Amino acid sequence: MKALMNARALLAMLVATALCGCADLRLYNAGQDEIAKKATAAVKEAELGKSLAPEREAMAALAKSEQDAVRRDQIGRRDRRLIAWLSASDQKYSWDSLDDYVGKRIQALTGTSNTDLIKRIDGNAAVLKTSRETFDREANSVLNETGGVELKCPIPESQKYPNDREKQLILGRAYNACKNLLEAQQNLAIAVAAGGQMKALSDELKQIGGDQKKIEDNLQQAKQRYDAALKTLKDKPAGDASATAGVKKALEDLEKLPSDASLEKISANPVLKHLVDEGKIAQLEKKRELVRGLLTALDTGKPPESASDDQKNAAAIGALWHAIGDQPPPPMTGLLMESEFLRQESNGLQMQVNRAKQQIQLKQAKLASMRDEVSFLVNAEKAKRAYADMGSQCPFAKGQSMYEAWGKASMSCRHLIAQRLISVLNAMTFGEAQQEQLDYQLIALGHDAALDSSEVAINQVDTLIRLPMTQLSKAYGSGITPQQLGNLINALGLGAIAVGVN
Amino acid sequence: MVMAGCASDQALRKSSGEVALRIDQVSADAETFVAARSRVMKARTATLTALEANALDSEQSNQAEISYHAAAGDTAWVELIERLRKAPDLVVQQRKDQAAAAAAAQAAVQNAKSAADFKTAKLTAASQALATLAEEPDDKDVIAFYKDFFKKVQKSVKDKADQADEAADTAESASKEKGAAASSSAENDKADMTVKTASAVKASK
Numbered sequence: 001m002k003a004l005m006n007a008r009a010l011l012a013m014l015v016a017t018a019l020c021g022c023a024d025l026r027l028y029n030a031g032q033d034e035i036a037k038k039a040t041a042a043v044k045e046a047e048l049g050k051s052l053a054p055e056r057e058a059m060a061a062l063a064k065s066e067q068d069a070v071r072r073d074q075i076g077r078r079d080r081r082l083i084a085w086l087s088a089s090d091q092k093y094s095w096d097s098l099d100d101y102v103g104k105r106i107q108a109l110t111g112t113s114n115t116d117l118i119k120r121i122d123g124n125a126a127v128l129k130t131s132r133e134t135f136d137r138e139a140n141s142v143l144n145e146t147g148g149v150e151l152k153c154p155i156p157e158s159q160k161y162p163n164d165r166e167k168q169l170i171l172g173r174a175y176n177a178c179k180n181l182l183e184a185q186q187n188l189a190i191a192v193a194a195g196g197q198m199k200a201l202s203d204e205l206k207q208i209g210g211d212q213k214k215i216e217d218n219l220q221q222a223k224q225r226y227d228a229a230l231k232t233l234k235d236k237p238a239g240d241a242s243a244t245a246g247v248k249k250a251l252e253d254l255e256k257l258p259s260d261a262s263l264e265k266i267s268a269n270p271v272l273k274h275l276v277d278e279g280k281i282a283q284l285e286k287k288r289e290l291v292r293g294l295l296t297a298l299d300t301g302k303p304p305e306s307a308s309d310d311q312k313n314a315a316a317i318g319a320l321w322h323a324i325g326d327q328p329p330p331p332m333t334g335l336l337m338e339s340e341f342l343r344q345e346s347n348g349l350q351m352q353v354n355r356a357k358q359q360i361q362l363k364q365a366k367l368a369s370m371r372d373e374v375s376f377l378v379n380a381e382k383a384k385r386a387y388a389d390m391g392s393q394c395p396f397a398k399g400q401s402m403y404e405a406w407g408k409a410s411m412s413c414r415h416l417i418a419q420r421l422i423s424v425l426n427a428m429t430f431g432e433a434q435q436e437q438l439d440y441q442l443i444a445l446g447h448d449a450a451l452d453s454s455e456v457a458i459n460q461v462d463t464l465i466r467l468p469m470t471q472l473s474k475a476y477g478s479g480i481t482p483q484q485l486g487n488l489i490n491a492l493g494l495g496a497i498a499v500g501v502n
Numbered sequence: 503m504v505m506a507g508c509a510s511d512q513a514l515r516k517s518s519g520e521v522a523l524r525i526d527q528v529s530a531d532a533e534t535f536v537a538a539r540s541r542v543m544k545a546r547t548a549t550l551t552a553l554e555a556n557a558l559d560s561e562q563s564n565q566a567e568i569s570y571h572a573a574a575g576d577t578a579w580v581e582l583i584e585r586l587r588k589a590p591d592l593v594v595q596q597r598k599d600q601a602a603a604a605a606a607a608q609a610a611v612q613n614a615k616s617a618a619d620f621k622t623a624k625l626t627a628a629s630q631a632l633a634t635l636a637e638e639p640d641d642k643d644v645i646a647f648y649k650d651f652f653k654k655v656q657k658s659v660k661d662k663a664d665q666a667d668e669a670a671d672t673a674e675s676a677s678k679e680k681g682a683a684a685s686s687s688a689e690n691d692k693a694d695m696t697v698k699t700a701s702a703v704k705a706s707k
Contacts (some may be wrong), residue, residue, distance in 0.1 A: 026511055036518075048528070062546055069553035074686065076560025077691055079587055086583060167600045332542055348662060403579065422589040429590035445672030447542065448529060453536065453666035460662070468521050468553060475514050 003240075010434055028479035036476035040469045048462040052455050059451065063444040068439050074433030086403050094402035099384070102377050102424060105432070109370050111195020115379050124188040131177070131184040138174040145170050153178035163408060189371070198370045208271050218258040219279050226250040226286060238321040246497060250325050251286060255279040271363075274356035277349040284346040290321065291339040322364075340463055345454070348456030355449045359442065366438045373431025380423035387416040533664075538670060545674045549681030556688035 081101065088094040106114045139151040143386045145167060151159055151174050161167040168175075174310040193202045233243040257263060257276060387394050394413035395405045406417055571579045 066550055069550055069557055072557035073553050076557050078565045080560050083564055422518045423588055426590050426593055443676045450669035450673055453662045457662035465524055470516055
């Protein structure tokens with residue numbers, strides 16, 4: 001009798017299953033639901049996305065300690081030299097050693113001897129001085145025309161008066177004077193950085209700047225071509241093969257390099273190889289726009305524009321999606337994931353691009369520090385010459401130490417010794433020490449960039465686990481409960497069999 | 503038994519297995535990642551330690567030299583050294599003041615703006631909340647979609663991991679190189695100064 005009752009119960013369930021369609025029918029299992037919920041909670045608590053936050057903090061603390069230590073180390077070395085120069089009891093280890101230091105630094109930075117550098121600088125500095133005086137005079141003479149506001153060089157846009165031809169004519173001489181002043185500044189900078197580390201860095205920055213501009217211009221044009229192609233696609237009937245191919249090509253072109261750019265050269269440059277990712281970012285963002293377009297279109301009933309336009313866009317974008325990926329668009333939750341994935345990819349690349357731009361800034365700061373250092377070293381050289389020019393007024397006996405001379409020197413001679421020493425100390429402080437700090441900042445930037453890449457990967461893995469986990473948890477939480485099944489059986493008129501079961 | 507044969511249950515089991523595998527993979531990758539990061543941290547910490555040791559060495563040696571002169575009653579020398587050492591600090595302060603003044607002027611220009619007050623943070627919060635509500639409920643197609651999607655993302659993740667490895671290696675070797683250079687340069691400086699001091703002492707005798 002019991003076997004008969006079980007058979008009837010089984011039959012009832014089979015009928016119910018067959019009626020509902022097996023694929024959509026699942027019995028709720030409280031045990032599995034509990035396990036799925038626990039697993040989901042565990043994944044959530046693991047907070048994969050936040051795993052690197054403590055690492056970032058540790059790296060930032062380390063970078064700060066590095067900067068402090070480099071500074072202390074450099075200042076310690078600086079003072080050690082100063083003490084040695086003033087402790088030495090002969091010429092060799094005081095005056096000569098100081099000269100040696102200055103000469104070597106100038107040689108390393110500019111690739112030339114102190115004498116040659118000063119000759120080059122002096123010639124250009126004289127031209128610069130005259131150019132500056134001329135500009136100041138011209139700027140003063142047109143104060144009435146500029147409403148009492150002094151002209152600045154380089155001339156800002158607001159003082160170029162593009163729509164006032166008459167004013168432009170009156171200010172023409174001042175504009176020219178500014179042009180000459182900028183040229184003189186440029187020439188002096190070139191004269192200083194004619195060789196050595198400064199030339200190498202200056203050339204590198206020039207190359208990066210030039211290529212960066214080319215990349216940006218090229219990308220701007222590619223974006224315009226893409227927008228035009230997308231407009232054409234939307235204007236044509238959905239699925240138009242030519243228009244679809246046009247958008248697909250324009251989308252691919254976004255990440256292409258300028259036609260005259262050398263991939264080899266760009267890939268070899270650690271900064272440029274990331275700057276070219278701006279194109280890839282634009283491509284990912286355009287793809288995201290497509291995904292968002294599809295999502296808006298699928299969000300039936302409430303399109304921002306008229307329903308017909310929206311449907312048309314959905315069909316056009318859907319066809320485009322199919323053409324780009326060789327497969328139809330995924331379901332809505334899939335699109336949300338795709339959108340999230342594209343966002344993460346784009347963010348990751350953007351981080352690398354930002355790091356590359358930070359690298360450029362640090363390199364520019366390093367070049368500025370080198371210029372600063374050369375300027376202090378040149379001051380030291382000039383103080384040395386002025387001291388020599390004083391002849392017998394300033395004590396300098398062969399073999400005599402610096403401190404010995406200091407003791408015998410008049411106030412004006414001491415002034416020159418102090419000027420020379422302080423200029424060298426300033427050169428060390430704002431030059432060598434700062435450049436060493438910038439080198440460490442560049443290295444720290446490399447460490448941060450490595451962490452950026454890891455973070456993007458971790459976020460993608462997190463999305464890949466968390467979203468399916470949520471879906472699985474929902475699926476395990478669903479299904480037909482025994483109560484619902486009983487109701488279903490009764491509703492289907494199978495009560496007679498069920499009664500037998502009961 | 504009957505239910506076990508249903509496609510939805512099979513898909514769930516399969517998906518659960520796949521997600522479990524991914525989680526295992528993440529755990530394994532995390533261990534490798536931590537080991538690699540530890541290597542980087544070790545290299546950086548070693549460099550930092552070397553720098554700090556060099557700094558301390560210079561500072562102590564400078565202080566010792568100054569104290570010898572002070573003890574010998576050569577206060578003029580000590581005062582000269584102190585005045586000269588402080589000179590760059592004055593320039594540092596001047597530059598800081600100039601930079602602060604320039605930044606304040608720039609900030610004043612930048613902060614000059616319309617007084618209209620839109621609560622954009624609230625609007626963003628509302629749009630984020632609505633975006634969350636707009637998410638679709640579960641769909642068995644979605645579970646199937648994950649498989650293809652996983653392959654795609656995995657490639658990207660692998661690329662990022664490779665990129666991170668490469669960047670970490672470059673930065674790590676740069677750190678090591680700098681650390682070695684710092685130590686060797688400090689040694690040279692020290693040797694150089696020792697020769698000079700010895701010679702100075704000899705000459706003074």
